[in-house]
Amino acid sequence: MNIVLVAKSSSGKDLAYSHIKENYNVNPLCSLTTRPMRESETNGKEYYFVAKEYFLDEIKYNNLLEHRTYNVDFDGKKETWYYGTSKKFISDEDNILILDFDGLKSITDIYGKENVYSIYIDVDDDIRELRAKTRGSFCKAEWDRRLIDDNIKFTKERINDCDIIIRNNTDKEDFIKNIDVVIKNIVSEKDI
Secondary structure (H helix, E strand, O other): EEEEEOOOOOOHHHHHHHHHHHHHOOOEEEEEEEOOOOOOOEOOEEEOOHHHHHHHHHHOOOOOEEEEEEEEEEOOOEEEEEEEEEEOOOOOOOEEOOHHHHHHHHHHHHOOOHHEEEEEEOOOOHHHHHHHHHOOOHHHHHHHHHHHHHHHOOOHHHHOOOOEEEOOOOHHHHHHHHHHHHHHHHHHHHHO
């Protein structure tokens, strides 16, 4: 089973991902990215931070399950950031990964809907912005661009296609309890 977390920026994907990989028998699939590492991040934990040339070679040699690009305005500079999931990290066991809807579609096309469980994490925009400001490297122009982009990409139809929607507007402990309920249900359904 591939468990895929999908959410807008600053919704709690990394928190859910870390909790699941630390508390359940799953293979964490850490994505590659060319974006700059934030102050609070560690290479190999949230992402593998790689050079653009390396990433483009991974695409060229068909080493990625899926990949996507984002055109950003970061600190007043226009940049293209690449994200992708390496084939070499996938296992036959349960995998956990963070993707956007295009990545979710790619994984579902490869493994089939019956082998992918998607969890959408829903958070109000004002709460997301407050959380983004506390995680370091906040850029207002980039945040405003993300809000517009999120409203285009995260349509109700796409959100409703996910297997479950979890709200994360409350405190961290309630969110983790909700994640635990969902993951335990996935595990019990698989074992039947």
